[in-house]
Amino acid sequence: MFLRNAWYAAMWSEALGAGSLVPRTILDEPLVFFRKASGEVAALTNLCPHKFAPLHLGKLLPGDRVQCGYHGLEFGSSGECVRNPHGSERISPNCKVRGHSTIERHSMIWIWMGTAPADPSLVPDYSFMDDDSEYHITRRDFLRIKANYRLVADNLMDLSHSPYLHDGVIGGPDTIKSDIRVEQEGNTVKVHRPKQDVRPTGLLDRVYRKDGEPVDIWSTIRWTAPCYILNDTGAYPPGGQRTEGSGVLGAHLLTPETEDTTLYHFAATRTGNVLDKNEDQVVFRQWFSDARRYAFAEQDEPMIEAQYQMRKAYPAATTRPILLETDAGPVRCNRILDELIRTEQQSSS
Ligand code: FES
Ligand SMILES: [Fe+2]
Known part of the structure; x- marks a missing residue:
C-alpha cells in the first residue's frame, strides 16, 4: 500500500517548537516528534507500551526524555525505556518504542519510515x-x-x-x-x-x-x-x-x-x-x-x-x-x- 523505505515530509520546521511533543500519523503509524536539547529532531512511535496512551500527552523532560502522561514511564530519544518509577523500578526488555530516523532540510522535517538504513542522500532536492x-x-x-x-x-x-x-x-x-x-x-x-x-x-x-x-x-x-x-x-x-x-x-x-x-x-x-x-x-x-x-x-x-x-x-x-x-x-x-x-x-x- 505504501513505500516504506523513503523520506516523507512530516511538517514544516516551524511547526516543531522547542519543548513540545507534536503528534503526526504517517503511513498509518502514530508518531510523536520533538526537539532534543541540541535542536535536532527525534521521532518515536506515539504509543506507550504499558497501556497504549499516546506519548504526546506526556512531558518532555531534561535529558531528551519523554515521560508518558499516564503512569510516568520515561523513554529516551531512540525509544528505549530509561525509567520505571514504580515498584522495583525494573525495566522489562520489551519496554520500548520504535525510534525513527529524521532529518531537517529545506525548511522541512523528513522522516524515514522503513527498516532499511536511512539514506540522507535520498532527501529530495527542494x-x-x-x-x-x-x-x-x-x-x-x-x-x-x-x-x-x-x-x-x-x-x-x-x-x-x-x-x-x-x-x-x-x-x-x-x-x-x-x-x-x-x-x-x-x-x-x-x-x-x-x-x-x-x-x-x-x-x-x-x-x-x-x-x-x-x-x-x-x-x-x-x-x-x-x-x-x-x-x-x-x-x-x-x-x-x-x-x-x-x-x-x-x-x-x-x-x-x-x-x-x-x-x-x-x-x-x-x-x-x-x-x-x-x-x-x-x-x-x-x-x-x-x-x-x-x-x-x-x-x-x-x-x-x-x-x-x-x-x-x-x-x-x-x-x-x-x-x-x-x-x-x-x-x-x-x-x-x-x-x-x-x-x-x-x-x-
Ligand atoms: S500508559 Fe504509559 S506509563 Fe502507563
Ligand atoms: Fe488544481
Whole structure:
C-alpha cells in the first residue's frame, strides 16, 4: 500500500517548537516528534507500551526524555525505556518504542519510515526553499486532504483540470490545449505542457506583465517517487526566450497519513524577472500565498475529496476509469510506484 523505505515530509520546521511533543500519523503509524536539547529532531512511535496512551500527552523532560502522561514511564530519544518509577523500578526488555530516523532540510522535517538504513542522500532536492526570506517565498502552507495521496498526485500531474476547476486563478480557456509531452528518467516523471500565444492565467499575469496580453507559457511538473512534486511554470513574450519571462516554482509534498487521508505541504517562489520595479513585495507575497491557497483549498480539495468519496461508495463502478491523453503522466507515476512497492514487499517477505 505504501513505500516504506523513503523520506516523507512530516511538517514544516516551524511547526516543531522547542519543548513540545507534536503528534503526526504517517503511513498509518502514530508518531510523536520533538526537539532534543541540541535542536535536532527525534521521532518515536506515539504509543506507550504499558497501556497504549499516546506519548504526546506526556512531558518532555531534561535529558531528551519523554515521560508518558499516564503512569510516568520515561523513554529516551531512540525509544528505549530509561525509567520505571514504580515498584522495583525494573525495566522489562520489551519496554520500548520504535525510534525513527529524521532529518531537517529545506525548511522541512523528513522522516524515514522503513527498516532499511536511512539514506540522507535520498532527501529530495527542494533547495529553493532554503532562501526563506519573506520576499522570496510564499507562506509555507499545509492542508489535510480527506483522500488517498495518489489522487492528490493525479490532480497535480494532470493539470488539464486547471482551465475548469481554476478558471481565472491558475487556469483559463486558452490553457486547455497544449502539446503534452511525458518524460521518464528513473523514478521521476515530468509532464511538459507548453502553450504558445495564449492569454495568461491570472496568477502568471500578475507574476509577469500585468497587462493580460498574450504570452508563451512554459509548464513542467515533475513527480519523483513516492510523492514529491515540483511545478515549474512561467510566461514570456510570444516567440521570445524563457529568460525574458517570469515564473513560479512550486513545491508540493504529499505524505500519506492513512489510506484515506493525505498531509499536503506546499510553498512556492517567484522565478525570473520582476518587471514591476515598484511592486510592494510584502503585498505581492500575501496575494501570491492567498491565491495559491485558494486554488488548492477551495477548488482542488473539495473536488478530490468528492471524487474519493465516490470511489469509496461505488467501488465496482469506479474500477475502470476512461483514460484521456492527458492521463499519461499520472498513469506512468502510478505504475512506477506500484512496481517499487511490489519490489519492496517481495524483498522483505
Ligand atoms: S500508559 Fe504509559 S506509563 Fe502507563
Ligand atoms: Fe488544481
